Amino acid sequence: MSLKNDLILRVARGEKTERTPVWLMRQAGRILPEYRTIRNSVSGFKELVETPELAAQVTIQPVDILDVDAAIIFSDILVIPEAMGLTYEMVEKKGPHFPETINSQTDLLKVEVADPDRLGYVYKAIEITKNELNGRVPIIGFAGAPWTIFSYMVEGGGSKTFSKARRLLYTDAGMADQLLEMITESTTGYLKRQIQAGADMVQIFDSWAGVLPPDHYTRFSLRYISKICDAISEVPLTVFAKGAWWAMEEMNKLNCQTVGLDWNMNPEEAKRQLPNKTLQGNLDPCALYGDNDAIKTAVKKMLHTFKGHPYIANLGHGVYPDTDPGKVKYFIQSVKELSLSSSFPQPEAPWQKRVYNKNADNPLIFKSYSR
Numbered sequence: 001m002s003l004k005n006d007l008i009l010r011v012a013r014g015e016k017t018e019r020t021p022v023w024l025m026r027q028a029g030r031i032l033p034e035y036r037t038i039r040n041s042v043s044g045f046k047e048l049v050e051t052p053e054l055a056a057q058v059t060i061q062p063v064d065i066l067d068v069d070a071a072i073i074f075s076d077i078l079v080i081p082e083a084m085g086l087t088y089e090m091v092e093k094k095g096p097h098f099p100e101t102i103n104s105q106t107d108l109l110k111v112e113v114a115d116p117d118r119l120g121y122v123y124k125a126i127e128i129t130k131n132e133l134n135g136r137v138p139i140i141g142f143a144g145a146p147w148t149i150f151s152y153m154v155e156g157g158g159s160k161t162f163s164k165a166r167r168l169l170y171t172d173a174g175m176a177d178q179l180l181e182m183i184t185e186s187t188t189g190y191l192k193r194q195i196q197a198g199a200d201m202v203q204i205f206d207s208w209a210g211v212l213p214p215d216h217y218t219r220f221s222l223r224y225i226s227k228i229c230d231a232i233s234e235v236p237l238t239v240f241a242k243g244a245w246w247a248m249e250e251m252n253k254l255n256c257q258t259v260g261l262d263w264n265m266n267p268e269e270a271k272r273q274l275p276n277k278t279l280q281g282n283l284d285p286c287a288l289y290g291d292n293d294a295i296k297t298a299v300k301k302m303l304h305t306f307k308g309h310p311y312i313a314n315l316g317h318g319v320y321p322d323t324d325p326g327k328v329k330y331f332i333q334s335v336k337e338l339s340l341s342s343s344f345p346q347p348e349a350p351w352q353k354r355v356y357n358k359n360a361d362n363p364l365i366f367k368s369y370s371r
């Protein structure tokens, strides 16, 4: 099925496009009353995630309502620990909770490398979404980064400090590596199946990257992200490591196409340290609490700072649940309108000239080189 709007894929490949593509992390659910209606018709979040027809419906809602340039499949990063044997509960107004956690070598016996077949409901939701979107926009598949998933499995939920997860890196690095390796293998198989089901690009969320010191980040997070990047060559891949501003230079070496930036990251530094990557981000989600004029000014400033680099507009993290959908719409519209103007042309990336022109029609040899 050919895509009517493939802007985001072309920019990820470093191609020149007519305008800047835009979507929002966590655009499905959260802010939309239309989501709440469907959510209230089922017993809870997990039933929604595990019912492919409904998951597809809420995936498409932001495409219809907000007019974004990509759909992100409605699911959660926590389906991986569950498929590995550690179930979670989504506690209303509180967030995820794991009744069982992994804190020692013997705890490792509770989990195994996930059989990708256990996540059939996600692939089915992608297939239905693909069918229903009928090529309107690409579908983004996703997974959590091994370090972020590890944190949930060790802590049993969110945490202010992640001190249990971080402690293990000092007290039992061998055990930490074993669990990280199992998560990495599970995640690779899972992403491959999402791609087979129809995901046009995939994103790895390392939401808790910023709690690690830089040397541990390299050793316990990037190392495993890098393995996933090396294993996924079918579609463009984005790595979003929230808080890891000090890792940009190393991330330039990852075998991925796009790097996501949070709002603390400096776009000028990112352009300098990530010359081989398309950049994505990075408006402060709180900017959407401002009035329309302020949003437009912020968008203009953002487009200006990323000027001259292949770029996908987004927020610097997921949209906050109490954001007015009208403001989100205005943000999206502003990116579209302003980036069409000749002041903010999408450039052709230097690496595009070198490699892609030759292989443009063959997605399978898409990453047969290293940027």
Ligand code: CP3
Residues within 6 Å of the ligand: 025, 026, 027, 028, 029, 030, 039, 045, 072, 073, 074, 075, 076, 077, 078, 090, 094, 095, 096, 142, 158, 205, 207, 318, 321
């Ligand atoms: O638009 C999308 O991005 C849809 C899919 C999506 C969800 N979660 C749905 C969801 C994605 C990509 C995620 C990723 C996710 N989940 C991350 C990484 C991104 C990030 O924000 O850093 C993390 C850390 C989680 C774990 C998680 N899931 C938490 C902490 C919570 C509770 C708080 C909240 O509302 O986000 C969830 C629940 C969750 N995941 C909801 C949704 C729509 C809300 C559940 C509900 O409807 O009650």
